[in-house]
Amino acid sequence: MPQTPPAFTDKTTITPSEGAVPSLPSTPAFSPLYRQIKGLILNSLRLGDWKPGEVIPSEMELAARFQVSQGTVRKAIDELAAENLLVRRQGKGTFVATHAEQQVQFRFLKLVPDTGTPGSEGPAQRDIIECRRAKANADVARALALRTGDTVLQIRRVLSFGGTPTILEDIWLPAAAFKGLTAERLANYKGPTYALFETEFNVRMVRAEEKLRAHAASNGIDTLLKVASGTPLLCAERIAYTYKDIPMELRRGYYRTDTHHYHNTLN
Template identity: 65%
Template structure:
């Protein structure tokens, strides 16, 4: 039908499975992966503990704020929106083994996430991207990141329970959905006293 050989299709499927975009289930077949799948729940979280432990499974999410506001110029530019368009802004802390490790500030296009509230985020048991996919029809396909070292200011130090001026890893992530459309800007601050940032290059 598409005038493509079976070998080419098989290779394409293998590559998509390797990128966790397709999931193989023994005895059932191959399916489009969702962020509810265990293998891709923390697809973009590259933080790992110095001492091996089930990091994602031990995560506790604390949502500090979720509000609608007009997009600041830099946020609008990243999300390819007009300055002043409505966005949803979320602030949360991720705790691992009882310790605050990640402080995230997240911006989402308001017209794509109508009805998103702090209560809904807190009630949802799965990963945030799973909620975005199942309730708002937005699937994160890929992301770009910028990393730099920063010093904790007073608010960041209080929320992450570190001393003022403590070095933190700043990770700015822009996530895209189909059509290479940016749909999430996330600025995270990571404690690295007991964790490190891991990436795989090929």
């Protein structure tokens, strides 16, 4: 069980000099109290006190633990739920979100069929082309906060829908965090890849950044996606982060858009 932090009230501002919460250097001292409680909960998630899919203590229990009002805890949890890190279930409590859940599976996959909704085609058929250890070049090292030449896992796979190859993905992962990941394990795991990372490697992707550009199919990409050379594709380059903004994956996807389109909701 995590240690109970010193008591403070809803009017307290935690500062480093008070030594109240030494584990929150990234939380500004002037931030509202509910944000500081949010930081404490995030720290427990990062440390694995509550695993993906597990229920967290109730608002009343957390309020007693942190010695703040229940409303302050509720506001912190509301933000974490809005960020898809926690999931509220009516009458059951609040759970740590997991990529195995249906509503979370398509959070980072924005390519949807022209007719239908995300997931309406059923799970993608995955063909693992390769999964090997390699040395990070300068671009991969920069994206993953590694040194050039550090060891990474390099994965290439094709995702097909209804038998039609639709997405080609090149993925780079820091090898140290994914020791034991093989092409066989990737192929045999039936759930979402990010759920595999959660359950078997204790790595949870909590946010991602993407860059989009047009790309002409060539250099073998056309063959794998079964399109003519020069066919226009959508290229999406994503860096996915775990807690504390640590980059854990570089993914470059090449998308066919003859029967699919990129869809995003902007708030």
